[in-house]
Amino acid sequence: MLGIMLPGDKVAMLVLATAVxxxxxxxxxxxxxxxxxxxxxxxxxxxxxxxxxxYVYSIYAMIAGEHVxxxxxxxxxxxxxxxxxxxxxxKQRASHAVDKLMGMQAKDATVxxxxxxxxxxxxxxxxxxxxxxxxxxxxxxxxxxIEGSSTVDESMVTGESMPVAKSVxxxxxxxxxxxxxxxxxxxTKIGTDTLLSQIVExxxxxxxxxxxxxxxxxxxxxxxxxxxxxxxxxxFVTWYVVIxxxxxxxxxxxxxxxxxxxxxxxxxxxxxxxxxxxxxGARMGILIKSxxxxxxxxxxxxxxxxxxxxxxxxxxxxxDSIGDRKTILxxxxxxxxxxxxxxxxxxxxxxxxxxxxxxxxxxxxxxxxKGVLGLVAGRKSYVGNxxxxxxxxxxxxEFDSSMSHLESQGKTVIIIGQNDRALGLIAIQxxxxxxSKEAILRLHTHGIRMIMMTGDNQTTAEAVAVxxxxxxxxxxxxxGDKADHVKALQQHDKVAFIGDxxxxxxxxxxxxxxxxxxxxxxxxxxxxxxxLVKNNLQDAVTALRLSQKTFSRIKFNLFWAxxxxxxxxxIAAGVFSGAGIVLNPALAGLAMACSSVxxxxxxLLLGKAxxx
Amino acid sequence: xxKALVVIGAVLAAVAIIWWFFGRRKTVAVMAQQQxxxxxxxxxxxxxYLPSVVELQCGVPAEIIFIRKDRSSCFEEVVLPDFGIxxxxxxxxxxxxxxHPDTVGEFxxxxxxxxxxxxxxVK
Numbered sequence: 001m002l003g004i005m006l007p008g009d010k011v012a013m014l015v016l017a018t019a020v021x022x023x024x025x026x027x028x029x030x031x032x033x034x035x036x037x038x039x040x041x042x043x044x045x046x047x048x049x050x051x052x053x054x055y056v057y058s059i060y061a062m063i064a065g066e067h068v069x070x071x072x073x074x075x076x077x078x079x080x081x082x083x084x085x086x087x088x089x090x091k092q093r094a095s096h097a098v099d100k101l102m103g104m105q106a107k108d109a110t111v112x113x114x115x116x117x118x119x120x121x122x123x124x125x126x127x128x129x130x131x132x133x134x135x136x137x138x139x140x141x142x143x144x145x146i147e148g149s150s151t152v153d154e155s156m157v158t159g160e161s162m163p164v165a166k167s168v169x170x171x172x173x174x175x176x177x178x179x180x181x182x183x184x185x186x187x188t189k190i191g192t193d194t195l196l197s198q199i200v201e202x203x204x205x206x207x208x209x210x211x212x213x214x215x216x217x218x219x220x221x222x223x224x225x226x227x228x229x230x231x232x233x234x235x236f237v238t239w240y241v242v243i244x245x246x247x248x249x250x251x252x253x254x255x256x257x258x259x260x261x262x263x264x265x266x267x268x269x270x271x272x273x274x275x276x277x278x279x280x281g282a283r284m285g286i287l288i289k290s291x292x293x294x295x296x297x298x299x300x301x302x303x304x305x306x307x308x309x310x311x312x313x314x315x316x317x318x319x320d321s322i323g324d325r326k327t328i329l330x331x332x333x334x335x336x337x338x339x340x341x342x343x344x345x346x347x348x349x350x351x352x353x354x355x356x357x358x359x360x361x362x363x364x365x366x367x368x369x370k371g372v373l374g375l376v377a378g379r380k381s382y383v384g385n386x387x388x389x390x391x392x393x394x395x396x397x398e399f400d401s402s403m404s405h406l407e408s409q410g411k412t413v414i415i416i417g418q419n420d421r422a423l424g425l426i427a428i429q430x431x432x433x434x435x436s437k438e439a440i441l442r443l444h445t446h447g448i449r450m451i452m453m454t455g456d457n458q459t460t461a462e463a464v465a466v467x468x469x470x471x472x473x474x475x476x477x478x479x480g481d482k483a484d485h486v487k488a489l490q491q492h493d494k495v496a497f498i499g500d501x502x503x504x505x506x507x508x509x510x511x512x513x514x515x516x517x518x519x520x521x522x523x524x525x526x527x528x529x530x531x532l533v534k535n536n537l538q539d540a541v542t543a544l545r546l547s548q549k550t551f552s553r554i555k556f557n558l559f560w561a562x563x564x565x566x567x568x569x570x571i572a573a574g575v576f577s578g579a580g581i582v583l584n585p586a587l588a589g590l591a592m593a594c595s596s597v598x599x600x601x602x603x604l605l606l607g608k609a610x611x612x
Numbered sequence: 613x614x615k616a617l618v619v620i621g622a623v624l625a626a627v628a629i630i631w632w633f634f635g636r637r638k639t640v641a642v643m644a645q646q647q648x649x650x651x652x653x654x655x656x657x658x659x660x661y662l663p664s665v666v667e668l669q670c671g672v673p674a675e676i677i678f679i680r681k682d683r684s685s686c687f688e689e690v691v692l693p694d695f696g697i698x699x700x701x702x703x704x705x706x707x708x709x710x711x712h713p714d715t716v717g718e719f720x721x722x723x724x725x726x727x728x729x730x731x732x733x734v735k
Contacts, residue, residue, distance in 0.1 A: 031684035034659025035728075039632055042727045044684045084685055205696030214726065221727055226633035230626055237622045241615045264686075267725035271691070291693075 010062045010070075017055060017070035025051060025077040041225035043264050049229070050258040051076045054585065057251055067248065075586040076259060083593020087264075090600040094272050097279025098207070101200050104156055104175040109140035112184070129187045133178045141174040142194045142521065143185035150181025157196055158520065158533045159285030171521045189521075195533075198523045202287045202531065206278040207271075211291030211554060214270050221263060228261040228569070235573040252585055256572035260588040261565055265595040269557035272603035277550030280607050285533035286543045293529035294554070296512045297547035299494045303443060303540075304474075304486060306499035306507075307454035307461065310517055311468060311537065312430040316346040319411055319431065322402050323424020326356060328416040332426060334358040335372045335383045343412060346428045367391075371414070382417040389415055389422060396422045410463025432468050439537035440469045442612070446545075449493075453477050453485060453507075482507035498540045501525035513547070515540045545611040553606045557599050564595045641665040641733060650675055657690070657701060658682045661721075661730035668713045668734050676709045676732075689724025692732070698724075 025047075032048035035041055055073040062068050111120045112130040125131070125141055133139055139152065149167040154160045154176045163179055166172055172185055175196045191197065232254040239250035274291050281288050288294065305311055321328060333351035336344035337358055351358070364374040370391065371384015382388055386403075389396050394417050396403070402425060403413050411427040443450055451472040454461045461475035474485055482499070483506035489495045490512065497504070497511035501518060505527035508514030514528030517540075523531045530547070532539045568591060570576070572583045583591070642663040644653035650673040656662045658681040668674045680687055680701040691698045695711045713734040722729045 027683040031659065031682050031686075034682055036632075036659070038660035038662065038664075039635075039637065040660045040728060041633060042684065042686050042725075044686070088685070204698070208691050208693055208696050208698035210693040218722070218726060218729070222729075223634075226629055229629050233622050233626055233629075237619060241619055263727060264725055267727050271724070271726070 010068050013068060013070040014059070014062060017058070017074045020074040020077050021051065021055060024081050028077075028080070041229075043225075043262065045225055046228065046258050046261060046263075047076070047080050050255045050585065050589075053251060053255050053258075057248065061248065069248070069252070069585075072252075072255070072585050076589040079586065079589035079593050083590075083597060086593070086597045087268075087600055090597060090604060091268075091272065094275045094279075094600060094603055095207070097275070097282055098200055098203050101196065101203065101282065105196065106138040106140040106175065110134075125187055125190055127187050127190055130184055131187060132182070132184050133172075134182045135178060135180050137178050139172050139174055139176050139178055139185075141187050142189040143172050143174075143187045145170045145172060145183050145185045148181060148183030150183050151179045153177040153179060157199065157285075159283060159539075160534055173521065195521055195523065199282060199287060199533070202289060202523060203278055203282045206287070206289050206291075207275045209274070209290035209292070211270055211274060211551070212295050213554065213558070214291070217266055217270065217558060221267060224261070224263045224266070228258060231261075231569060231573070232257040239574065253572070253574045256574075256583050256585045256588040257569055259585055260568040260572040260583065260592055262561075262592040262595045265561035265564060265599045266558065268596060269561045269599050270554050272600050273550055273553040273557055273606055276603045276606045277546060277553070281543065281546050284539065284542065284546075286539055286546060287523055287531040287533065288543070288547060288550075289529050289531065293513060294547045294551040296494070296529065297496070297544055298551055300448070300496045300513060300544060300548075302449045302451065302489055302493045302495045303544075304451045304453050304489065304495060304497045304507075304511070305470070305537070306482070306497075306504055307452055307456060307464060308430060309500055309535070310498055311436045311452060311470075312432050312464065314430065316343055316412070316428045316430045318346050318350045318426055319429045320406060320427040321424065322399065323416070325424075326354075328424040328426065329354065329356045330359060331376050331381045331416050331418060331423070332383050332414070334361050334376045335364070335374055335381060337361070338364050338374075339366060339372050341372075343414065343428050347414075347426060376418070379418050380420075383414055385413075385415065389417060392417070392420075394420055394422055398422065399425050407459070408463065410460040410467070412460075432464060433537065436537045437468050439541050442538070442541045444469065451489070453482060455479065479503065480506075483510040486510045496544060498537070501527060501531065513544070515543055542611055549609050549611055550606060553603065553609070557602055560602065561595065561599055564598075568592075568595075639663075639665050641667045641731075643667040644669070644674055644676075646672070647675075649673070652677065654679060654706075655730065656681060657687050660728050664729070665731045665733060668711075668732060670713055670716050670734050672713070674711050674713055676711065677706045678709065679706045680704070686723050686725050686727050690721060691724060692719070692721040694719040694721075694732075 028044045028047045031044035035045055051073045054069050058068040058070045108119050108121050109125050110132045111118050122140055145166050145168050151163040151165050153163050157173050157176055174194050235257050236250050236254035239245040239253050278288050308314055329351045332347045336347045359377040362375040366372045371388035373382045382392055396415055406413050406427040411429040414426045416423050450470045452465050452470045453474045455477055456475055458475040461473045465473045486495055486497055486507050487510055494512040496513040497507050498515045499507055501516035508516055508527035515530045516525045516528035517535045518531055518533045523533055525531050530543045571581055572588050644651035651669055652675045653666045654677045656679050678701050680703050683703055690701055697709055701707050716734050719732045720729055
């Protein structure tokens with residue numbers, strides 16, 4: 001090929017080529033034969049036939065005293081093996097997500113049993129075991145803090161970049177890193193129940209899943225190799241019989257066709273991109289459950305969001321107070337301590353936080369729909385709405401305008417009064433999360449129509465919507481009706497639904513893409529195609545973008561693999577030889593090796609793609 | 613003369629290729645055998661999956677033992693997407709895959725490169 005002749009000439013080449021064929025190429029021939037017996041064919045069939053044809057012809061040519069092509073046969077084997085090695089190296093980088101996750105587990109834990117401290121292998125830790133964690137140590141397993149406090153870096157499991165404060169009662173996640181404090185916690189989950197194990201299981205299943213587009217590829221795969229063999233046959237006949245080229249030249253064109261055709265690139269186009277996309281999502285706390293989700297995310301133009309817990313914090317907090325703060329809080333806390341009203345916790349949380357003492361309470365009375373009253377430190381006191389104060393004959397005129405203003409913001413206003421006077425107001429609201437506004441802004445830039453769905457009344461819902469920048473509201477929705485509303489919207493568009501994994505299961509299942517907000521300790525949620533580890537609306541937007549980008553990459557890979565063959569085969573067949581464009585079979589082998597590597601590299605680049 | 617022979621040879625080869633690869637063939641499904649509290653079936657991986665179709669009983673945990681004899685890199689992974697399994701197959705050693713067939717139907721599985729296919733039929 002290079003014009004350099006070896007000493008011993010053709011015999012030396014025969015010996016060398018035979019050595020390469022046996023050492024490097026035997027497995028291709030064995031596999032090709034095994035497939036052939038089963039009426040099947042794969043890349044090995046093509047390699048075996050291509051190199052076999054060049055080798056066998058060269059033996060004939062040696063005997064007949066003509067030009068030999070032993071080096072082509074040998075180089076083909078070498079290039080194909082090189083390509084396989086490169087492909088293996090790059091594929092390992094694509095699929096390391098699961099192994100990396102599992103490798104993050106701690107090996108052992110410092111357990112307190114019977115008053116003594118032991119270092120115990122992780123497998124021997126039981127639910128209920130008390131574990132000590134020192135500064136800089138990895139938290140070994142899932143649990144609940146019982147003593148001490150610290151901040152924890154949870155980024156390796158949840159993707160949360162900011163360290164999270166942990167104190168008594170807080171949940172801790174195994175494999176996360178404790179920072180500066182020390183604490184003791186009680187084990188709540190072990191083995192396959194831990195958050196890390198649940199994530200690993202979800203990622204494994206997702207990476208093994210199929211994207212529906214794969215069905216099309218499978219149909220092509222079934223016929224690919226036999227069709228290539230037919231094309232090679234046609235190429236040979238055309239050159240030898242029709243055009244009148246030499247036997248050797250015609251054979252070389254046919255061999256080049258057999259070799260350039262690479263079914264592997266087509267076969268790995270989808271799985272590698274899926275693997276990288278799912279792995280990248282998992283690192284950010286976004287768990288895409290299957291390849292089908294990627295396709296479904298493609299044409300989402302409408303995103304429906306549940307309000308409570310998704311857009312808002314999920315529990316009411318005190319937002320404003322008017323009047324002497326200490327006095328009104330003291331009265332409110334005293335009366336609400338005996339109340340089971342959901343708004344009570346907001347007041348109690350605040351008074352605890354501001355260390356406001358409750359007073360002696362007597363003659364407590366709760367009036368449904370209006371409020372509570374009683375004697376606080378001997379004085380007649382009231383906490384409730386306008387109706388309560390009208391009944392008590394107390395004027396609230398001085399607070400009228402403030403009340404209206406606060407209510408127009410969607411807040412619930414409570415009036416505090418004592419001894420026939422209204423003393424002040426407390427406004428309470430289930431506030432939108434800080435991250436929600438940014439998330440909604442991002443969706444706006446992508447031209448997505450956003451709808452907030454809530455069981456709240458229209459006024460409160462609209463106020464929150466305005467605060468967050470959402471254009472449409474469906475209010476007064478009963479929990480059981482959410483799925484029906486999603487279905488109605490689906491008449492015209494593809495719809496994504498973002499909501500709570502447990503309470504919104506029907507709506508999540510009905511939507512084209514259901515994004516379930518996780519609780520941070522449990523991600524084994526049945527409904528929805530995407531589970532978010534962190535309860536952050538920003539992640540929902542990122543999830544949609546990542547899904548869309550991953551599917552685009554799959555399409556690109558398939559297109560590239562297809563075009564590679566569509567252009568390569570005619571060139572190899574000598575269609576453009578008139579223009580001087582020909583493909584030496586050895587170079588065809590190199591090109592074929594590069595095709596699958598380029599697909600894997602393209603998939604790896606998905607790991608760096610912009611998903612803003 | 614020899615060109616005529618080549619053309620005849622090529623036509624015969626083309627017919628042989630079409631008949632061998634695309635000809636309709638009956639595939640016989642192999643049923644898994646009950647062993648204790650699970651059903652077991654063996655699949656040899658050599659140029660394809662043999663048998664290419666296995667039958668499992670619905671509701672009974674199943675062990676599918678893959679024995680890979682083929683050294684081709686195409687077969688180093690087997691993926692059963694409907695059961696959420698993607699696993700590496702070592703050469704020459706039996707490798708068990710445990711599945712829980714709880715839905716009736718036909719489920720295709722494939723090698724890691726989606727070149728060779730098999731079917732699991734749950735009845």
